[in-house]
Structure formats: C-alpha cells, structure tokens
Amino acid sequence: MDMQQLKEVGPCRWELGATGAMRVPVRIYASGSLLREMDDKALEQAVNVAALPGIVGASHVMPDAHWGYGFPIGGVAAFDADAGGVVSAGGVGFDVSCGVRCLHTGLRREHILGVQQRLAEALFAHVPAGLGSTGAIRLNAGQMHTMLTGGAKWAVACGWGSEADLDRIEERGQMLHAKPGFVSEQARKRQRDEMGTLGSGNHYLEVQEVTRIFDEATAGSYGLALGDIVVMIHCGSRGLGHQIGTEFLRRMVEEAPRHGLTLPDRELACAPIRSDLGQEYLGAMRAAINCALANRQILTHLVRQVFADLLPAARLSLLYDVSHNTCKVEEHCVDGRLRSLHVHRKGATRAFGPGHPELPEALRAAGQPVLIGGSMGTGSYVLAGTSGSESLAFSSACHGAGRAMSRHQAMKTWTGRAVQDDLASRGILVRSPSSRGIAEEAPGAYKDVTAVVDAAETAGLSRKVARLEPLVCIKG
Amino acid sequence: MNDRWEHFEHGADIGVRGRGATKARAFEQAALALTAVIADPASVEPRDGVEIACEAVDDEQLLVGWLNALIYEMAVRHMLFSRFRVAIDGPRLHATAEGETLSVARHRPAVEVKGATFTALRVGQEADGLWTAQTVVDV
Numbered sequence: 001m002d003m004q005q006l007k008e009v010g011p012c013r014w015e016l017g018a019t020g021a022m023r024v025p026v027r028i029y030a031s032g033s034l035l036r037e038m039d040d041k042a043l044e045q046a047v048n049v050a051a052l053p054g055i056v057g058a059s060h061v062m063p064d065a066h067w068g069y070g071f072p073i074g075g076v077a078a079f080d081a082d083a084g085g086v087v088s089a090g091g092v093g094f095d096v097s098c099g100v101r102c103l104h105t106g107l108r109r110e111h112i113l114g115v116q117q118r119l120a121e122a123l124f125a126h127v128p129a130g131l132g133s134t135g136a137i138r139l140n141a142g143q144m145h146t147m148l149t150g151g152a153k154w155a156v157a158c159g160w161g162s163e164a165d166l167d168r169i170e171e172r173g174q175m176l177h178a179k180p181g182f183v184s185e186q187a188r189k190r191q192r193d194e195m196g197t198l199g200s201g202n203h204y205l206e207v208q209e210v211t212r213i214f215d216e217a218t219a220g221s222y223g224l225a226l227g228d229i230v231v232m233i234h235c236g237s238r239g240l241g242h243q244i245g246t247e248f249l250r251r252m253v254e255e256a257p258r259h260g261l262t263l264p265d266r267e268l269a270c271a272p273i274r275s276d277l278g279q280e281y282l283g284a285m286r287a288a289i290n291c292a293l294a295n296r297q298i299l300t301h302l303v304r305q306v307f308a309d310l311l312p313a314a315r316l317s318l319l320y321d322v323s324h325n326t327c328k329v330e331e332h333c334v335d336g337r338l339r340s341l342h343v344h345r346k347g348a349t350r351a352f353g354p355g356h357p358e359l360p361e362a363l364r365a366a367g368q369p370v371l372i373g374g375s376m377g378t379g380s381y382v383l384a385g386t387s388g389s390e391s392l393a394f395s396s397a398c399h400g401a402g403r404a405m406s407r408h409q410a411m412k413t414w415t416g417r418a419v420q421d422d423l424a425s426r427g428i429l430v431r432s433p434s435s436r437g438i439a440e441e442a443p444g445a446y447k448d449v450t451a452v453v454d455a456a457e458t459a460g461l462s463r464k465v466a467r468l469e470p471l472v473c474i475k476g
Numbered sequence: 477m478n479d480r481w482e483h484f485e486h487g488a489d490i491g492v493r494g495r496g497a498t499k500a501r502a503f504e505q506a507a508l509a510l511t512a513v514i515a516d517p518a519s520v521e522p523r524d525g526v527e528i529a530c531e532a533v534d535d536e537q538l539l540v541g542w543l544n545a546l547i548y549e550m551a552v553r554h555m556l557f558s559r560f561r562v563a564i565d566g567p568r569l570h571a572t573a574e575g576e577t578l579s580v581a582r583h584r585p586a587v588e589v590k591g592a593t594f595t596a597l598r599v600g601q602e603a604d605g606l607w608t609a610q611t612v613v614d615v
Contacts, residue, residue: 436586
C-alpha cells in the first residue's frame, strides 16, 4: 500500500482524511511493515465504506485486513439508524458469525504427549470435518425454529453442554431478535445435515499448549497458566449462514436503486436499517448467529466426549466464544453522546474493555477475552479488551493472521503431505480429509500472526495475554 | 474448440473463469472451474442429471445466480458436477448439470464453496471473439 496518502496519528494508527464522497475518515491500525504489505484493495474498500449513508466516526481497518467483498476483511463500521444508516450483507460476509471458541481442559502438556496420536485420531474420527461430512443431528421444522431463536442456549437445553457454558459466550449464547421467518427454505435445507460439523477452508479444531504468558494477572483471571492445554474451535454458521449471505447480497444489489443508494461497488450492497429489507436481513442474520453458536456448542459436546473417553481427568470448561463476522446493535459513546449503533465487524472481533456490563462477572475486571486464530504451524493468541478500544474502533480488534498468499499459489508451492510431515517433525499432528486442503492452508500462506497482535496491542485495541501453540490440528 | 476454464488469484479466495465460443459455453466452462475449486473434474462421472433454471436482470447477475444455484445443488444433494449444458434466452438460463454423489475417498474434496461473489465479476465477448464469464467464489 502507498503510505504517502496516510497520516500517522498515533502508535500503529494511520488516517486518511475524508475527501470526495467520504462522509468520515478511514483509520488503519497497523505497523509500518504490515501497512506496506497490505493490499491497496483493502484501503479502496474502506474508502467506499466511508461513503455509505449514516456511517459514524470512521471506517476502521484492523491490522490483519485484506481485500474482501465490498467491505475489507478486517473492517469495522458503525451506522446510526437515526441518521439514515444502512446494514450490509457484504459487511458481515457469507459465513455469518464465523468465530472462535476456546476451552480449558484442566490438563497439562505432560498429560497429552503420551496420547497425542490417539487423541488426534479420535478427534478426527468423532468430529465431522471437511466437505461431504455430515452431522448426526437432524432437526425437524419445529426444532430448526427453536435452534434459530435459541442458539447455544437451545443446544444446552438439548443436553449438549451446561448452563455455565452460556455465561462464556457473547450474548450469553443466544442472539435476541432473531427472525427465523426470514430464513428461506433453501437455507434450512442446506443446514439439514450440517449441525455439529466443522466445515472446511480455514476452519479447524486444535489442541493447543499455552507457551507464553504476557500478563500474569489477566492470564490468572482467564484461568491460563504456562503449559496448560486448551482446545480451540474455529467455524461458523455452515450452509445456513452461507445461503442467507448469498440470498441477501443478491436482494441488496437488486434493491439498492429503489432505496436511492448509489454504490461505487455492487458488493457494498446494503439496505437502510429502517427498511423492510434491512429488517429482514437483520432478523435472518441473527438467526444465523444462533446457528453458529449452536454449532460450536455441539462441536464442544463432541470434543468433550472424546476427552472423556481418552483422558477422563479432563474438565473442558469454556474460556470464551467470540464471533468475528457480525452486525450487532451496541451502545457507544461518540463525541460525548451515547448512541445506539449497528456495528459491522467483518473479520474483526468485539473486544469489550474492563467493566463492560456484557461481560460475565468473572471476566469483568480483566476485560473480554479476544481469541485470535493463527495458522496451524505458528500459533494463536488470547488478548484482552482494553478501556481505550471503544474510543478507537467501537471496541474491536483483529481476528487472525490473514492470508499472505492465494490458495492457488499455496497449492503450487506445497504439497499436503510435505506440510503434514514438516509439522509432525515439530510435534504438531495434522489430520484432514483433504491433502490439497492442507496445502492450501499451509502456515507459509499466512501472515505473521505475531506481527498482527503486536500491532493491535501497540495501537491500543487490545492487550496480549497468552500465546498458544498447536499439538493437534483437525483441518476441515 | 477453444472452450476452456481457469482459476485466477484473489487474496483469500479464488476466481473462476470460463471462456467459450458463446456466452452459454463460457457459463458451462465457469461451472467446470467451480467444480475444480473443490475436486478434479475428470474424477467426477456424469451419472445423474439435475435441471437448473434461474433468471436475472443482466448477464453478470445471471452468472452469479447460475454459480450459486450449482453451489446450492452440490450442498443439498452432496453431489459434484462435471458436465453442463446451458441455454441462455435473454434474462433466463436453463441448464442440465450432470455428476455424481460426492465420495470423499475418491474425489478428495479440498474445500467447500460458500457462495459466488460480485468481485471481479465480468461477462462479455473479447476481441478474440470468445466469451468470458468470471467471478470470485468465497471458500
């Protein structure tokens, strides 16, 4: 990216002033080197977002940002319904409520090493992963409706988890105001046998070790210590969310002229929050959030079954569950005034600071755990939300490493077998139904996740708490 | 026969491009490129046919609609397709997609496609007389 056009306004903070059709500036949070590597398309898309009606404050770009669909991946934008604000299907993405969940196990590295191979095989056998895999749960029409309104709370009521889990999930496990009536038959049909499946692409399930602690006090309140074993699950709303994204993107493109919206890029397609289409999308998207929360809860149940069988001493309690593709109504203080805003986070994690009322009591003093998935060979991070993050980017942080190389290029550069062997030699066991899938997700195809979280910390979006490194990776 | 397909690069995802002597044949080739994102089209036997119909306000949205219809049929039928016959009449498309039930062991599917996007979307006739039909798909 050409940095000449940007003004450095703070540590790892850059700004492009509002010109032309832009209603607000663009703010980018990145180090100089991340910024130089960031593609121009990410900035171009952030500029387009800055021109949308009702946008508040700035069009924000996280350190892991790259070229997305309409919005950049790693984009955050808030809209005020009272000021003609819009909601955008592209600003949420196809995989609605894709997110990350982290589970304690109560185990230490030494408990895992003797059974690492068996654990990898058992998780791979028990957790449906990859294209063509199906879940064991089939929902009738009534159950589908209850799932779409109940989320993880519904899954717990079905016996797949405990009440204590719900406290550790955003929205307490249930996204309110979901409207299953706006979820099409096609979307339901696509979900028919996908409950409790991991999916494919960059989705994974990992057994990880805490290899570094940056902040002892916060790590303590999160229940993390050096050598602890945790489980990280990365997946989303499966076929139902993909179909909702597809259908509403098309409708928003078609209906934009009717709403008087002139868009520089069709994919910025959006609808006024106060329109039938806007409300229908919000209702369907919230149902998809519940689908994702229910799905991650069922996957948690499957993981618990495997551990109960192999490592009966394990106690898998939830650290936290975050979603990084959403639009949520939140209250934020802007220019000294509390405003109710529709905050889009596309490839960005909500990161509430200490004292936020949404956080469960046990986490309130430390701030929200922000879970950052890396590549299968490098590592992941647990960060904590900061007090200053609200005034920076509506309490948001990055979501992962972000790709540095296309799938096509990765496939030409590596073979799945070689990647798997290389990782095995470093003590990381990867299991996947697809060798090509492993090649496309090779660690070298991703940016350096450490550079991303360092930039997020320097900018003040969140604080580093712990680094996690994989021992087992189930790749979809 | 100059009909062919290829993939093109897009940051996190992948572009599918079909080229053909007619618009309909470019759409057929784009569909083959879509299958190739998931598995080798040569490994997919055209055993069973599925009828697909869609319509849109312009050629480009018709391509997105066509690819999304295929993504939907692949998902709900657990099928992959390798032979396509497309007829386009103004804003309407009628097609038969032939393929077989997905076999993880035999097709070794690499990745699932979530949806066709409007990114790098283009349908048009080139200077060489061939048609191009392309867009990026989200995986």
